Amino acid sequence: MEIAMDVLELCKQAQGDKIAGVAIASNDLDFFEVLERTQSQGMKVWLCMRAHSRSQSGISPLAQRAAADAGVEIIVYGQTIKEIPKMVPLISIHDCIAKVHGIRPVHDDLRSFPDLESLSLSLMQYGYLAANQVAMATLVAATVKFFHVNKLGPLIIDPHTIGFHQCLAAFQKNASATWLTNPGNLIYVHPRGRTRSSRSSSKIIAQGPFIVQDSTQLVSEILDRLGYSSPELNLQETIDMFWDGNIGFLKRRGVSVATVEGEQKLEALEREFRLDLPQDWHPPRSDVNLRDFLLGKGFLDRKDALREQVKLAIKKFLQSRGQSVPPKRSYLQLVADALNVVNKDDPCRRI
Template sequence: MFTISARLNPDVINIHPPQLFGPFAAAHLFDFDPLVCPSSMTHLQQARATHVHCHSFHSCGRPHCRRPGQGHGLDGWQVLSLAVSALPRSRRSGSARDTCETRAVWLRSQRSKRSAELLVDGDVHSMQEVREAIGHLERQRWSVSTKFFGPPERARNKKWEKFFVEMDISFQPVCRSALPLHEPTDVAVLSAMLNASSAGIDCVALLTSDTGFIKTLVEIQHSGTSCCAFIPESVPAVFRSFEVAGLPTIRLQKDFESNLGSKVRAILHQDGSGSVELADPFPQTSSKVYISRSKVVTDFLDNLGYGGQGYTIQSIAKFWFTNNLGNLVVYPPTIGLNAMYEIVSEQRCASWGRYSDVCKLAFILPIVACSSSKKHVRMYGNACSRRIFEGEGPFILTDSLEMVPQALNRLGYLDDGLNADLTEAMFCFVNASYNKGSLRKAGMLPIAGDKVLDVQSKLRTAFLSNDFSGLWQRQKSCLRHSRVHLVQQILVRAGVLCGVTSRDICQREVFEGMKLYVRKRGLPSMQTFNGLLWRILRHTKKNDSTKTLEVEL
């Protein structure tokens, strides 16, 4: 039995039972095509209802609720007319010919629904982002299959386990420890992308926050397979990189993030030092404007030797510093781009200083590894902005044999006290999660057999290169820092340290306690505070498969 009840207060239309509509309604109830249902056009012209509640289906056939009119903004009477026209003629009045015609239309609609495979880089993305990406593809009438690549522990999480079943997602476990010098999740996703393309999938879709997939996705697109990328709005630089590469890109908005933009300003001063401050939210610039201005600026800077490739903010910062133009906002990078664009647009006949191989520069914008709650997002604008604010500001260094020690000193890995060993400072730097990921993607991680000078040379090249964003993770070793406080608790429980508050303990006492703990546990000996801190924290997570193996020097 088929019933339709319409209530105008509120304006609601209920359609029962949903099973009568079958796959035809699943494909067309919310994505109306007048060529499929021409008989409903007269009803569309009379549409007046404003709200509809009804049933739709996932591509796998599971019923679920979706917002009315999602896709093309249909109102209540429009959806009602589509529902009625979707029914076989045998359930209404009409001839056998009408029934055959309706069946033919239904078959054509099913043949037009092509397959899409959504691959999720599951290291950083939320359920809401995955759900939104699937929903977008389904609204575009793709038959979607989803593969989620992440650590094995993810499937044992009750919330994620339920989510995978609900959304019919195929979970692909990736053990981090298997490939210590690679991004194992990236390797697995890249392999799946190529397999999907060769298997005849009509569309390869990717949910990621990483630019490392661009080259492969472009190659797949050139082979004739449709492609698209879903990028969170919290990584605008990644979004623009995909757009510049000519890939269809969809921006995903996090449910609790501010839509007004970053409230943090990172300022590079004329003397090469820097600072951070809070300001009014900076609205996002449209991608079209950004790409247009970026092209003008990079061409200008390339002609002066600052490099037109890589991260534009690197070239801008070095040009600004070389020509003594005063302070420059380098984050959000769009502000720096706009300032540089104004100079280029003025077409001044100034004798701009060219970039010299004799006097190369390293631009560094420190960040701190920290999580962000909703409160932090409201305060700073987004998670990345908070990490940059905690990093305490950018700086520029002039190239020299001592540049790497200088950079490590400014980043908190090297000092004249308890962290005076350069080798251990480099060890801690390359094993910091963000730094290790950046170096690995560029193929510049130290490998077995590298000597100290080899590692120093790689870091020097990385600091000077425009192929890096300039973001490097800094080390915080003060007793108030959460990592140090955690180690204090470990030492107290192990009985090698007395006192439980930072007021009762000095850094030297914590240092001696860590040395004793390492000896008792048989861990590799370290000579510095940062090195011991890293060893102990790593030991507490030795069974965590989400961690890649350390890089030993």
């Protein structure tokens, strides 16, 4: 917000020809709107973004599309990692479920980037990738689906370069094989911020990447696998929770979130989940750091307290901040409410 206000001030100064343009260094796509408005004032604008390791061009496909729509030039800085370390935590996927393998040694032949052009062409041949899909995340999804459909066993998805090597080797070693084509009914979901080595194994397995088959229950199945389902919530309430937690990402995908309400959200999610775009959504907000906060403030006696005890502690905390607590609020909703209050009181905390 402060950056946006500074840019507006610069626009005023520019009226006296003191400022020629504005450059913002950030990977936050929300700044496109700020720069677009700045550009309408006759100023030159740039968004400087750190190279995106999951894109061959260094820029994510969403950023490319947003830049084109806003008419903003992107300047990429930094370098993507060309080689992975000799020892890394590995995560694989097999039979639609992710599994953590811990830190393992990586053979030198698998540490560098493989021939992505050759891999892409092979996946295109069998319908797993379209010619206009250059995003690294889309290539990962295509590789996962190819392995799953052809029953090739566990595929390493983190670091994804190892999985690319695996897939490329399968094509090269079985050049004359008759591979099964993409059935077109599989959705690969990669929850955001849940598969890095800094996360606990239980979190990765419970809310890690997964594959689902398209069906009439697609939305409820994906939301359940992401961790949004709760006995206390009906489907519409579950959708609302997911919507609120992913509203920024939905906007960047082109969803008019301001005009979509009620049951229309279900239709919108059915459409978005079936699109051949990266399905990397936020799972529900974790209560881990919130438990620490409540413990430190005296609202909770133990960090490993039962959910019902944490629920009571959250209600007491919210009431102490003058917040009303609806009687039928679910645990997941209360966690989100409490985190919103904490972050509003101290934006630097961001628990």
